[in-house]
Amino acid sequence: MERGTDKVLRGFLDERRREATAIDPRLAVLVDELQGTVGSGGKRLRPRLVLWGYRAGGGSPDDQKDEPILRAAASLELLHTFALIQDDVMDRSQTRRGRPASHVTLGGQASRDTRRFGESAAILLGDLALIWADRLMVESGFPPEPLKHALTIYNALRTEVTLGQYLDVLAAHAESPTEEDALQVNRYKTATYTVQRPIQLGLALAGAGSDAIETIPAYAVPAGVAFQLRDDLLGAMGDPAQTGKPSGEDLLAGKPTWLWARTLRLSPEAADLQDLDNLRSAVIDSGAAADAEKKIAELTEEALHALERVPAPNELRRELAELTRQMVWRTS
Numbered sequence: 001m002e003r004g005t006d007k008v009l010r011g012f013l014d015e016r017r018r019e020a021t022a023i024d025p026r027l028a029v030l031v032d033e034l035q036g037t038v039g040s041g042g043k044r045l046r047p048r049l050v051l052w053g054y055r056a057g058g059g060s061p062d063d064q065k066d067e068p069i070l071r072a073a074a075s076l077e078l079l080h081t082f083a084l085i086q087d088d089v090m091d092r093s094q095t096r097r098g099r100p101a102s103h104v105t106l107g108g109q110a111s112r113d114t115r116r117f118g119e120s121a122a123i124l125l126g127d128l129a130l131i132w133a134d135r136l137m138v139e140s141g142f143p144p145e146p147l148k149h150a151l152t153i154y155n156a157l158r159t160e161v162t163l164g165q166y167l168d169v170l171a172a173h174a175e176s177p178t179e180e181d182a183l184q185v186n187r188y189k190t191a192t193y194t195v196q197r198p199i200q201l202g203l204a205l206a207g208a209g210s211d212a213i214e215t216i217p218a219y220a221v222p223a224g225v226a227f228q229l230r231d232d233l234l235g236a237m238g239d240p241a242q243t244g245k246p247s248g249e250d251l252l253a254g255k256p257t258w259l260w261a262r263t264l265r266l267s268p269e270a271a272d273l274q275d276l277d278n279l280r281s282a283v284i285d286s287g288a289a290a291d292a293e294k295k296i297a298e299l300t301e302e303a304l305h306a307l308e309r310v311p312a313p314n315e316l317r318r319e320l321a322e323l324t325r326q327m328v329w330r331t332s
Helices: 002-023 025-038 045-056 068-091 102-107 114-138 144-172 179-205 216-237 249-253 258-266 268-272 276-285 288-307 314-328
Strands: none
Touching: 002 025, 002 068, 002 114, 025 068, 025 102, 025 114, 045 068, 045 179, 045 314, 068 102, 068 114, 068 144, 068 179, 102 114, 114 144, 144 179, 179 216, 179 258, 216 249, 216 258, 216 276, 216 288, 216 314, 249 276, 258 268, 258 276, 258 288, 268 276, 276 288, 288 314
8 A cells, every 4th residue: 555655656746847847947856856755765654544544434445546545645745755854954964764865965956055055945845845745635536525624634733743843943942851841842743743643634534433533642642752762762873774864963963852851861961971972871871761662662552552442443453553563663
């Protein structure tokens, strides 16, 4: 089924490229960069969860057809690309998924002030990804009633991830990060955006009632926070060959993750460290890394327990349980 969403994305972006180059051939590089970013890999987690929700709600997607649910699911991958592009600009990240970040690639198009040009172009590219994600969702082909219900969830998703990103930026410029602030960011920047809303979107498109949709947060929030805590650990300690991005950048930048906030609470002197090896040692020696692993395990258990109350066939609950374990115990 994920192959179906990839096919939809390729076809959709090919059409957008033709439209853009009809305006000016120089715009091809912009769409090419978006196609390259979308096609560079990624877990396709949000589309997978949309499709899971659709099936849990009684829908029967056909992987062989370019049907509405595939377009709706693919729209979330474009939306995610928008978020990644702008996140990389804000974090000044140089790579993404093993390739140069979009603002780095686009900067090469300018003959002077390449950094400013690249960041400006990447912001516009992110805007395009968001606009085209909206178009893909609205023009997915669903009947008006389920689409109207789904768009309410889709709009909540877009709002929450943007507000969560602002809280993340705010925390990054605060005097000192707290674990509570980090968990608040994790909830809205990751848990609702990555897990809760995609499943609810799929359920809504399948015509599921509000009772079923309202069972999802009890599972999705702890699962999503556990997913982000794993991401923080991989960002601090992971192997770049597996994660596709530099390791340790968050620590060097003092990014206000739960892991770093926990480290500072247990070992305040870590705030004065500059060397990456010493920073990593502080995370481990303080006990923060072990605490993160413990919290991931607790949140995963909470999520899997809540999943038992989600009204879905047993086979689908087992499938989501396995996907949850993959999400939180991954190495990339």
